[in-house]
Amino acid sequence: MTACGAALCAGGSVWLLGGRARAARGLKRARALLAADGTAKAPWWPRALMRVRGRVGYEAWLLVAGAVVALLGESFLPLVAGAVGVPLAGRVRRAREARRERLRRADAVIALCGALAGEVRAGRQPGQALRTAAETGEGAGRGLGGARTGVLAAARFGGDVPAALREAARDPGAEGLLGLTACWRVAVDRGAGLAAGLDRLEAALRAERDQRADLRAQLAGARSTALMLAGLPLLGLLMGAALGADPLRVLFHTGAGLGCLLVGGLLEGAGVWWALWIVRKAEGR
Numbered sequence: 001m002t003a004c005g006a007a008l009c010a011g012g013s014v015w016l017l018g019g020r021a022r023a024a025r026g027l028k029r030a031r032a033l034l035a036a037d038g039t040a041k042a043p044w045w046p047r048a049l050m051r052v053r054g055r056v057g058y059e060a061w062l063l064v065a066g067a068v069v070a071l072l073g074e075s076f077l078p079l080v081a082g083a084v085g086v087p088l089a090g091r092v093r094r095a096r097e098a099r100r101e102r103l104r105r106a107d108a109v110i111a112l113c114g115a116l117a118g119e120v121r122a123g124r125q126p127g128q129a130l131r132t133a134a135e136t137g138e139g140a141g142r143g144l145g146g147a148r149t150g151v152l153a154a155a156r157f158g159g160d161v162p163a164a165l166r167e168a169a170r171d172p173g174a175e176g177l178l179g180l181t182a183c184w185r186v187a188v189d190r191g192a193g194l195a196a197g198l199d200r201l202e203a204a205l206r207a208e209r210d211q212r213a214d215l216r217a218q219l220a221g222a223r224s225t226a227l228m229l230a231g232l233p234l235l236g237l238l239m240g241a242a243l244g245a246d247p248l249r250v251l252f253h254t255g256a257g258l259g260c261l262l263v264g265g266l267l268e269g270a271g272v273w274w275a276l277w278i279v280r281k282a283e284g285r
Contacts, residue, residue, distance in 0.1 A: 058093070059086050059092075062082045063079075065082060066082020073252045078252075081265075104142065106209060113176070113179075113202040114202050116129055116194075116198055126161075126187065130161070134152060135152070143177065146168075147164060169181070212283075215282070226279070
């Protein structure tokens with residue numbers, strides 16, 4: 001009986017100590033998952049993935065696709081092609097991001113002109129109106145870009161505001177600030193109404209933006225057709241594999257296949273470049 005009680009006590013002690021150890025491990029794990037400010041801290045791999053994606057972008061999938069095709073075709077050529085295509089795709093991605101930033105800045109310039117006209121019409125002096133429009137307008141301050149601090153300083157301390165606006169107009173998409181510079185000079189030097197000039201400038205910039213948007217909408221079909229035609233060789237490879245022709249072996253392990261791959265790749269690249277060049281010329285870029 002005494003031995004049974006001792007065994008029960010020993011078992012209870014082990015269970016309690018094990019439970020306490022599990023609780024300690026759980027507390028340690030919870031502390032590791034919590035940041036210093038009490039918010040949940042994400043695991044390391046999503047943060048690492050976000051950092052890599054921010055630096056490399058989605059063009060890294062070209063390297064993955066090249067590795068997969070290299071394994072299927074038992075050749076290193078697709079992997080080399082994927083590695084070569086990564087910087088080219090990165091350049092395309094950066095150009096697309098720059099184009100979006102240019103469009104956003106152009107919209108911000110239009111918003112700045114409208115907000116500035118409203119502030120001037122409300123009775124504020126041009127310098128104060130510019131500061132208020134750039135600081136409180138929704139997205140209007142983005143139109144000044146990196147020169148925002150210089151423009152606001154010139155408006156606050158009586159500096160050369162037109163010169164600061166011309167400096168800000170050098171950023172892509174902020175060309176409308178040149179019109180704002182002209183309106184500012186006419187209003188300050190000749191005493192003309194600044195609000196009326198800004199209204200006309202805003203209307204002209206909006207009309208130009210709508211015209212560009214309509215042109216891009218009309219060219220979207222041509223761009224989609226070019227990209228669809230560029231993907232037809234891949235469809236041909238899939239159809240050949242479905243029919244049992246083993247096109248990867250022919251392309252990567254025979255002389256005729258390598259020649260067709262080289263000539264076809266050059267013609268494919270030239271065709272895509274030519275089609276996109278026509279679209280860019282039509283857009284005026």
